[in-house]
Amino acid sequence: MMRDTLAVGIRVTLGALALAAAVALAGPAARAQADNLDLSLPDLGNPSSQALPAGEAARIGQEMMREIRREVDGLDDPAVNAYIRDLGARITTATDTPAADYRFFVINDPRINAFAMPGGFIGVHTGLISAARNESELGSVIAHELAHVTQRHIARRIAAAEQTSLRTAAMVLAGLVIGSQNPQAGAAAVTTGMASGIDSQLAYSRDHEREADRTGMRILTRANLEPMGMADFFEVLQADNRYRSRAPAFLSTHPLTRARIADVRSMARDLQPDSVFESPDFGYIRARVEVATADQPDAALEAFRARIESGDDSHPQRYGRAVALIADGQPAAATRRLEALLDDAGAHDLLYLALAEAALEADRTDAALGRIDDGLSLFPDSVGLRVTRVEALLQADRARDALAATRRLTHDQPDAPGIWALHARAASAASDPDESALAMAHHYAVQGDLRAGLSQLRRVSDISATAGQLARADALRSRWEARLDSAG
Structure with missing residues (x-):
């Protein structure tokens, strides 16, 4: 995981640079979608002649991903990763860009952020998953980022600032990431200075933000998520900003005001999805992320216990406490609570997954395989169960x-x-x-x-x-x- 010494500006630059190249990959289908939207926005220009060549964008994306893989921790939880991939595919299907053009991955970072990168790589921070209160709020950030891509906003910025070399900017980012891991690196100060200038050139304009808000809400609606989730999550971000010395990373490239929140809320009222479906997985996934990212398992356990004792005994809270018990080395106690939750909540693949994890923690491999087989008989496509079955087979x-x-x-x-x-x-x-x-x-x-x-x-x-x-x-x-x- 990136160390605390890594300045928020690096993450800001990552989001801006990544979106810049990803925007250049948007093709005619994305432009057609924009033409069909009644955005009532000023003409921001046609940067098609300035678009970054697809080959160059792919190379930049590969180089950036190589550095990220070396320096940044992902989240080693197949259930969480599969959930984000599925949610991302659902949202991208609501655009005119094929879902296969994107690859979603989770970064173990407490800051609230998501970003798109060249080659269709889209990163989601664990901090974003934890901060969202429902699936529509989480989806709203992904939809907003995709809107910046499909509406080609950074390509427009490149057209307005031709002196910016995106490839150079990407390499500056790589130097910053490496320097953050080695404070003695002589190039760190130079690359930091370069990044500040690039960051200011690639920031989003108010018109770009308004267009991304409206397009993102339209994407949410098409994905049968609640468009009001964007306004609600903006409120969460603004509240988070009030109590922190530094703004959330997402706000650094996405300026937020009360007027903008009101405008988003007003636009959302005019959008009514045919139906709203929020996966019951969200609460359980959010609980797993809280346990996985806690400094110590007992800290997560205490947090869930306190919320339950304060009256929030919802299924996700009870699930989170059980998962925290497993992480804290108490598989028997976790199993008792999970069995009770299974009786109350009904069958869910993540409940069977946690029961299997508890059995593995207790070195009861046969019992774990039995739990997994029970779960797979009901949820044969569950990635979490299938991966854990492999782990159990290897253990056996x-x-x-x-x-x-x-x-x-x-x-x-x-x-x-x-x-x-x-x-x-x-x-x-x-x-x-x-x-x-x-x-x-x-x-x-x-x-x-x-x-x-x-x-x-x-x-x-x-x-x-x-x-x-x-x-x-x-x-x-x-x-x-x-x-x-x-x-x-």
């Missing part, structure tokens, strides 16, 4: 079964780097180093690091690999080298 020294399970997972979740890493572990445990190398190659590639992926492919041995593995390695090598060549 059933590596071949684990490898078969991860093969199916990688087929169903081809853009999930954690799934590929798990497949690599299973292959290694099953004494198949060539399959492990292929899996790690995919692991790096889906994060944008094609060079690291190619390096892994070189580990596939002509001596030990099967004909199928060699053919896969050759096909991947040709495809990735071509992508790197096209990016310059």
Whole structure:
């Protein structure tokens, strides 16, 4: 995780730079959507001739993702990651940009932020998940960021400030990230000074913000989420800002005023989705994030206990206390509470997941597999249950079964780097180093690091690999080298 010494300006620059290149990737479908929206906004110009070439955008995205992967911690919770991927796909489907063009990932960072990057990478901070009170509020930030992309706002800024080199800016960001991990690095002060100037050039204008607000709410409505969630979450951000010495990272590039909140609320009243559906997963996922990001498990346990004793004995609060008990090394107590919650709340895959996690914590592998099988009989597509089943199989020294399970997972979740890493572990445990190398190659590639992926492919041995593995390695090598060549 980024250290506390990392200035908020780095995150501001990350969001601004990433959106700049991601905007350039928006194609005719995105422009057509903007044409169909009655935004009643001034003409901000057509920057199509200034758009960043797709190959350059992809290369910048890969370089930025490589640095982020090296320096920033993700969240190692397959259920949370799958939830964000599913929510992101749901929201992007409500735009005219194919959902397959985006890859969502979670950053373990307490600051309230989300950002889009070149190549369709979209990061969501754990702080954003924790701050949102419902799925519409969380979705509103993702929709707002996507609106900046589909409306090509940073491309317009580039057209107005031709002297800005986005590639240089991305490299400045990389230097800042590395410098934050090594305060003695001689280049840190220089890159910090450069970033401040770039940041001011890429900030959003009021017109851009208003357009993103309205377009984002339209996206929310199409996704059957509550457009009023945007106004409600803006209130949360403003309240958070009042009690902090530094503004939330999201506000640094998205200026917020009372008038803007009122305008958003007024616009939301005119938008009525056909129906509003908020996944029951949200509360449970938010509770898992709170436990996973707590400084100590007992701190999370005390927080849930205090809220429950104060009268909030909702299912997510009870679930959070049980998950905190597991993290605190009390699996038996957690199991009792989860079984009671299962009786009260009804079947949910995340309840079966927590019961399995409690059994694994108690070294009861057979019991864990039994809980997982019960859950999968009701929720066969649950990524959390399927991943935890692999963990249980590995713990039971059933590596071949684990490898078969991860093969199916990688087929169903081809853009999930954690799934590929798990497949690599299973292959290694099953004494198949060539399959492990292929899996790690995919692991790096889906994060944008094609060079690291190619390096892994070189580990596939002509001596030990099967004909199928060699053919896969050759096909991947040709495809990735071509992508790197096209990016310059």
